Amino acid sequence: MSEREKILGRIRDALVVKAPFPGNHGHDSRGGSSVVPPSSRAGEWLPRVDDSPDGQLAAFATNCVDLKADFFLLNSADEVKAQLQKLAAADGWKKIATHSGVLTDSIVPSLNLTTLRADAGYDVHEMESCDAGITECDALIAQTGSVLVTNRSCGGRALSVLPPHHVVLARRDQLLRDLPAAFQLLKRKYAGNYPSMISFVTGPSRTGDIERILVLGAHGPKRLTIFVF
Amino acid sequence: MTAPVQQFKRQAEVLTHDLRHREIIQTALGKYAVVRDKNRGAFQDYQSARQAAAETKWEAINHLDKHLEQLVSKLEARGTKVHWASTGDQAREIIQKILREKKARSIIKSKAMTSEEIHLNHALEEEGFEVVESDLGEFIVQLKKETPYHIVFPAMHLTRGEIRDLFNKELAANATDNPEELTMVARRVMRQKYITADIGFTGANFAIAETGMISITENEGNARLTAALPKTMITLVGIEKVLPRLEDLALFLPMLATSGTGQPLTCYNTMYSGPRQPGEPDGPEEWHVVLLDNRRSELLADPEQRDALHCIRCGACLNVCPIFRNVGGHTYGTTYSGPIGSVITPHLRGLDEWKHLSYSSSLCGACTETCPVKIDLAHHLLQNRRNSVQKKSSPAWKLGFELMNFVFKRPGFYEFVAPLGRAAQKLHPMIAGKAFDPAFPWTKTRSAPKIAKQTFKEWWRERG
Numbered sequence: 001m002s003e004r005e006k007i008l009g010r011i012r013d014a015l016v017v018k019a020p021f022p023g024n025h026g027h028d029s030r031g032g033s034s035v036v037p038p039s040s041r042a043g044e045w046l047p048r049v050d051d052s053p054d055g056q057l058a059a060f061a062t063n064c065v066d067l068k069a070d071f072f073l074l075n076s077a078d079e080v081k082a083q084l085q086k087l088a089a090a091d092g093w094k095k096i097a098t099h100s101g102v103l104t105d106s107i108v109p110s111l112n113l114t115t116l117r118a119d120a121g122y123d124v125h126e127m128e129s130c131d132a133g134i135t136e137c138d139a140l141i142a143q144t145g146s147v148l149v150t151n152r153s154c155g156g157r158a159l160s161v162l163p164p165h166h167v168v169l170a171r172r173d174q175l176l177r178d179l180p181a182a183f184q185l186l187k188r189k190y191a192g193n194y195p196s197m198i199s200f201v202t203g204p205s206r207t208g209d210i211e212r213i214l215v216l217g218a219h220g221p222k223r224l225t226i227f228v229f
Numbered sequence: 230m231t232a233p234v235q236q237f238k239r240q241a242e243v244l245t246h247d248l249r250h251r252e253i254i255q256t257a258l259g260k261y262a263v264v265r266d267k268n269r270g271a272f273q274d275y276q277s278a279r280q281a282a283a284e285t286k287w288e289a290i291n292h293l294d295k296h297l298e299q300l301v302s303k304l305e306a307r308g309t310k311v312h313w314a315s316t317g318d319q320a321r322e323i324i325q326k327i328l329r330e331k332k333a334r335s336i337i338k339s340k341a342m343t344s345e346e347i348h349l350n351h352a353l354e355e356e357g358f359e360v361v362e363s364d365l366g367e368f369i370v371q372l373k374k375e376t377p378y379h380i381v382f383p384a385m386h387l388t389r390g391e392i393r394d395l396f397n398k399e400l401a402a403n404a405t406d407n408p409e410e411l412t413m414v415a416r417r418v419m420r421q422k423y424i425t426a427d428i429g430f431t432g433a434n435f436a437i438a439e440t441g442m443i444s445i446t447e448n449e450g451n452a453r454l455t456a457a458l459p460k461t462m463i464t465l466v467g468i469e470k471v472l473p474r475l476e477d478l479a480l481f482l483p484m485l486a487t488s489g490t491g492q493p494l495t496c497y498n499t500m501y502s503g504p505r506q507p508g509e510p511d512g513p514e515e516w517h518v519v520l521l522d523n524r525r526s527e528l529l530a531d532p533e534q535r536d537a538l539h540c541i542r543c544g545a546c547l548n549v550c551p552i553f554r555n556v557g558g559h560t561y562g563t564t565y566s567g568p569i570g571s572v573i574t575p576h577l578r579g580l581d582e583w584k585h586l587s588y589s590s591s592l593c594g595a596c597t598e599t600c601p602v603k604i605d606l607a608h609h610l611l612q613n614r615r616n617s618v619q620k621k622s623s624p625a626w627k628l629g630f631e632l633m634n635f636v637f638k639r640p641g642f643y644e645f646v647a648p649l650g651r652a653a654q655k656l657h658p659m660i661a662g663k664a665f666d667p668a669f670p671w672t673k674t675r676s677a678p679k680i681a682k683q684t685f686k687e688w689w690r691e692r693g
Contacts, residue, residue: 003313004301007468007522011294014530019291022283022536022603037473038281038288042480045278047271047493063493099510119510124424124458144483144494156510157457161450161497179479187475194440196307196506197456199499200482205450206496209366209382210389210408212257218365218412219419220450220497 043180049143056142056175057228063145067203068216069224077103080169080227081110084134087225088113091165093131097122099155101136103169108134118155124162133163133221137170139185140228143178146202147226148185152195160201166221170228233562234585240560241589250386250557257385258548264491265545271493282484283603286539289438289471293529296438296471297520303441304518307503312519317347320521324349324430324463327517328358331461333427337419339445339452340364341432342380342542343465343521346564346577361422363451365415372399378558380565381489381544386557419451429459429513433466434541435481439474442500443518446485453497462504462513467521469538475500481541488543488601528576534609537572539602546596546606552589561586568596572609580617587613647684654680 001009050056057073064071074080088096088111097116098108108115116122116130127133135154137147147168151157160166176182186198205220216222230238244250269275289296301311314320328336336358344350350360350371362371366383370376372395377383384392389406396402402414431452435444443464445452456462472481478500486492505512529535547553547567558566563574563583571586587610596606618626636643654677660666662673671677683691 003315003319006315007313007520007526008294008297010522010526011297011468011529014526014535015291015294017530017532019287019532019535022287022539023280037477038284039474039477039480041281042278042476045272045274045281046479046483048273121510128420128424146494151509151512157453157512161453161457179483180476183476183479194442194500194502196503196509196512197499197501198442199453199497200494202494202496202498204496205448207365207412207449208490209364209369209384210387210392210411211253212260212382212385213389213408215409215412217416218449218451219363219416219454 043178046178046180047143049177053172053175056177057172059142060140060145060175063142064203064226067145067224069145069203069226072225072227074227074229076229077106080229081107083227084108084167085111087167088132091131095130096132096134097127097130097155097159097163098134099136099159101153101155103136103171104134107169118159124158127158127162130163132165132167133159133161134167134169135160137168137174138189139182140170140175140226141177141179141182141200142175144200144202146182146200147224148182149199149201150190150195151197157197160199161205161220164217164221165223165225166201166204168224168226170226172228175228231582233582236562237556237560237585237589240562241556244557244560245555251555253386253388254554254557257382258554261491261548265487265548268487268491268493272487278480278484279601279603282480282601283536283539285472285477285480286541286602287536289473290469290529290535290538292473293468293471296473297468299438300436300441300471301520303438304503307441307506309441309503309516309518312517313522314519315522317521317523320347320465320519320523321349321352323517323519324465325352325356327461327463328353328428331427333358333461335359335361335422335426336428336430337422337426337455337459338362338367338430339432339447339455340367340383341430341465342377342564343432343467344430345377346523347465347521349465361419361426363419363422363449363455364447365412365449365451368415368419369395372396376559376564379544379547380542380567381547386559423454423458426459427461429455429457429462431455431462431464433464433470434485435472435478436466436470437473437475437478437500438471440500440502442475442502444478444482444498444500446482446489446495446498448490448492448496450497453499456499456501456513457511460513461515461517463517463519464501465519465521467523467525469525469540484601485541485543488541488545488599524577528573531576533612534572534576536602536604537569537576537606537609539604540569540573541602542569543601545599545601549595549599551591551593551595556589568606568610569604572604572606572613575613575617580613580620584613584617587611587617644684644686651680651682 095114099119139148204224207218369384393406434446504516553567575583594607
C-alpha cells in the first residue's frame with residue numbers, strides 16, 4: 001500500500017465519527033449541509049468600503065498612506081509619463097526592468113533608459129541591478145490598498161520583488177471594491193487556466209522582526225509607487 | 230519526572246523572575262495588541278467572520294480525504310510532483326532524495342514551522358547541505374543556533390543590541406543597533422544566497438483544494454523570491470492546511486493577518502499552482518509538494534479535539550496567554566508553543582511526556598476568546614488533563630481525590646474535620662515555604678490563603 005493510500009485510509013477511518021459543529025461547545029453536530037459556502041458572505045463582514053467609485057479611490061489612497069506606498073492619481077498617459085520621468089530623474093535611475101503590455105509599452109519607452117524585458121527571459125544578476133521594476137497589474141483593491149499581480153500579466157515571478165522599487169501602472173477601471181471582488185475577478189478571468197503565481201501586493205516589503213519596529217525593504221522592494229490614470 | 234517537565238519547570242522558574250525578558254515580551258506584544266484591536270475593530274462584523282472561518286475549516290477538515298484528493302489531482306495536472314509522508318522521517322527522506330537527485334548544495338528557505346517540526350535543517354546540515362533561513366527572524370535565530378521563540382515572531386525575545394552583536398560576530402557586519410541597518414545587512418547577505426541557491430524551500434499557510442493552489446502569507450518578500458529564483462522548489466505542507474475554495478481566502482487572508490501580526494493584510498499573499506508553465510518567463514522548473522501527516526490523522530480521530538486541526542498558526546493564542554507571556558516560548562520545549570502547542574503536542578508527541586503543558590494554564594479562556602477559527606483551546610486543555618488522569622494517575626493523586634470524595638459524601642464527618650483544618654493551619658507557619666511543606670509549590674512564592682473562621686453552615690445557623 002502506498003503512503004497515499006495509508007494516509008487517506010487513516011483519514012477515512014478517523015472521520016467515521018462526526019465532530020461537533022463549531023461555536024456550539026459540542027452540543028450540535030449539524031452543519032456541512034448548507035449549500036451556501038460560509039465564506040461567500042465575507043463582503044458583509046470585512047471592513048466597509050464606499051459604494052461610489054470616488055469613495056473607493058479615496059479609500060485606496062488612504063490605505064496607501066498607511067502602507068507607506070506612493071499613490072498618484074493622474075488624468076492621462078502623458079501625465080503618467082511626466083511623473084515617471086520626474087521620479088526617474090529624482091532617484092537617478094539608470095536601468096529599469098519591465099514587461100510587454102498595453103500600458104507598459106506605451107509609457108515606459110518615454111523614459112529612454114536601458115530597459116530589461118523580464119518576459120523575454122532574463123539574467124538574474126541583471127535584473128537585480130535594475131533601479132526599478134515597472135509592471136502592470138490585474139487589479140487594485142480599495143479595501144486593502146493591494147495590487148493584484150500574476151506572473152502571466154506582470155512579467156513573471158521576480159520582476160515585482162527583485163528590483164528595489166516596484167512601480168505599478170494601472171487604469172482607473174481596474175480598481176475593485178474588496179477582496180471577494182478580487183477573487184471573483186480571478187475566477188472570471190483565469191478559471192481552468194490560472195497563472196502559476198498570483199500575488200496580492202499590499203505595500204512595500206516590510207519586517208518587524210527586530211523589536212517589532214517597522215523596516216521597509218526587508219527582501220522585496222523598499223518602495224512601491226502606484227500610478228493610476 | 231520526565232525530562233520535558235523538568236526542563237519546563239527549570240526554565241519557567243528562571244524566566245518568570247527575569248524582568249528584562251518580561252519587559253521585552255510585554256512591549257512587543259503590547260504593540261501587537263494595539264494594532265490587532267484596531268484592525269479587528271475595522272471589520273463590519275468580526276464575530277460573524279470568525280464563525281464563518283470556523284465553519285469553513287470545519288468543512289475542510291471533516292471532508293479532509295475528499296479535499297486532499299482534489300488538491301493533489303489539481304496540483305499534478307499542472308506538473309507538480311506530490312509526495313505523501315506519514316512521518317517526519319519519511320518527509321525528511323523524500324526531501325533528501327530530491328536534493329541528492331538534483332545534486333544540490335545550497336537551500337534557501339522561507340519560514341516553515343512544519344520544517345521545524347520534522348527537524349529538517351539539522352538533518353540537511355548533517356548531510357553537508359547549506360541551509361539558509363531567509364525570513365529575518367528565522368535567520369537571526371538560525372545564526373544564534375536557537376529554535377524560533379514564537380511561531381510568527383521567531384526572534385521577539387532578542388533586543389536590537391543582541392542582534393547587532395550577533396551580526397557583527399557571525400557576519401562581520403560592523404553594524405550599529407539601528408533596526409533598519411541590521412535589516413539591510415541581512416538583505417545583502419540573502420540576495421547573494423538567493424542567486425546561488427539550488428533549491429527554494431517553503432511552507433504553506435493554506436492549500437486550496439478547488440484550484441490546487443498553495444497560498445503563502447508573508448511580509449518580507451522572501452517567500453516570493455524563494456519561489457521565483459531557484460530551479461527547484463520544495464513545499465512542505467501539513468495535511469490540515471486545506472481550504473475548500475479559492476474565494477475562502479477572501480476571508481482567511483485578512484483573518485490570518487489581523488490575528489497574526491495585527492495588520493489588515495500582510496504584504497505578500499501569494500498563490501502558487503504549479504512550476505513554471507509554458508510561456509512563463511521564470512519560476513522553478515520543478516515543484517515538489519510534500520504532504521505531511523506526522524500524527525495529524527491521530528488528532529483527527531479524536532472528534533472532541535479534531536477542531537485543533539482548524540488552527541491556521543496565527544499565534545494569537547500565544548500572544549494573549551498569561552503563561553506564554555511569563556515563561557516565554559522556549560520554555561515549552563516544543564515546536565508549537567502557547568495554548569495551541571499545549572493542546573496538540575500531546576497528540577503529536579505523546580500524552581505521557583507532554584501532559585504537563587495542559588496544566589501550565591490558568592484556564593482563563595483568553596486563548597479560546599481570541600482564536601480566529603474558534604478552537605475551544607481552554608476546554609481542550611481541560612480534556613487533556615482528564616485524559617492524562619484516566620490513562621495514568623499517581624497514587625498520591627488517587628488517594629487525595631478518594632479522601633476528598635469520602636469526606637464530601639459525609640456531611641457529619643465534614644463538619645467534624647473542618648475545624649481540624651483551621652487548627653492545623655495554625656501550625657503551618659512552622660513549615661510554610663520549606664521543602665517538606667506539602668503545599669510547597671504554592672507557598673515557596675506566596676502566602677497560603679487563610680481558612681475561614683466558620684464553615685458556611687456554621688455561619689448560616691448563627692444568623693438564625
